[in-house]
Amino acid sequence: xxxxxxxxxxxxxxxxxxxxxxxxxxxxxxxxxxxxxxxxxxxxxxxxxxxxxxxxxxxxxxxxxxxxxxxxxxxxxxxxxxxxxxxxxxx
Numbered sequence: 001x002x003x004x005x006x007x008x009x010x011x012x013x014x015x016x017x018x019x020x021x022x023x024x025x026x027x028x029x030x031x032x033x034x035x036x037x038x039x040x041x042x043x044x045x046x047x048x049x050x051x052x053x054x055x056x057x058x059x060x061x062x063x064x065x066x067x068x069x070x071x072x073x074x075x076x077x078x079x080x081x082x083x084x085x086x087x088x089x090x091x
Contacts, residue, residue: 002014002054002055002084003054003055003056003057004056004057004084004086011081011085012077012081014052014084015052015077015078015080015081015084016073016077018052018076018077018080019074019077019080020073022048022050022068022076023073025043025048026065026068026069042065043065046064046065046066047063047064047065048062048063048065048068049061049062052080052084054084059080059083059084061080061083
């Protein structure tokens with residue numbers, strides 16, 4: 001587990017893993033035991049909702065699958081990392 005003040009390598013590893021899972025799910029690869037079909041349902045509705053658990057908080061992220069499809073794994077990881085560090089998106 002980590003906090004927003006954890007070393008960058010620790011936060012980046014968590015963000016990289018989350019981005020990897022998102023891209024696998026987007027490609028239709030199995031990423032988790034999903035007997036309720038929530039991953040398939042999110043693909044059908046067009047929006048993915050997930051959480052990143054940290055020691056001091058849980059970061060909830062909701063984004064359209066179109067954004068996942070249009071983004072590289074690196075870009076997704078950077079976005080997730082910014083959320084974990086509580087950085088605001090540039091306007």
